[in-house]
Amino acid sequence: MKPVLSKGKLITWKDDKGFGFIKPDDGSKEVFLHISTLKGASRRPKLGDIVLYEQVAEVSGKVRATRALIQGVASRTLPTQRRTKRRGLLETFVSFAILAAIALFTIDFSRSRSSSSITSFKKPECIIKGNISIKTGNKLYHLPGMEDYESTVIDLAQGEMWFCTESEAIANGWRKAPR
Structure with missing residues (x-):
């Protein structure tokens, strides 16, 4: 009314x-x-x-x-325009919140499916790469000079790690990579 x-x-x-x-x-x-x-x-x-x-x-x-x-003086905002403006702000806020949630979900999902953007934290003397095989799930370590050493990426979030000695890798249940 x-x-x-x-x-x-x-x-x-x-x-x-x-x-x-x-x-x-x-x-x-x-x-x-x-x-x-x-x-x-x-x-x-x-x-x-x-x-x-x-x-x-x-x-x-x-x-x-x-x-x-x-009367005869322009209004900066009429009452109906104020409601529309508020509704517009609310819709903008809700849209932003939905986009933020999608972005966070996508980031979280991509982290769980691929390697982390943080690939390594290591001591300079620890150069042995402890990598988990994608195909078999086996824990393998790679020494410098081995065929796959340079292409092996360590993802700490997936449980992969750096070792300082071969004996340390073996003691932690890791096997030497075949190549």
């Missing part, structure tokens, strides 16, 4: 205090107007302006204007 708008002329305005009074067109009692009720107005009110407003009666019997606008 649309609110009933009253119409009147601004007969008093104290710009320094941000309030004034409207004389309603229907000849009823003056209505108090505060600057805060003109939120969308592109300028401040002036004496003689025609104001459209909703009326609210206070407990004391005084009447004040709410949701007011100055």
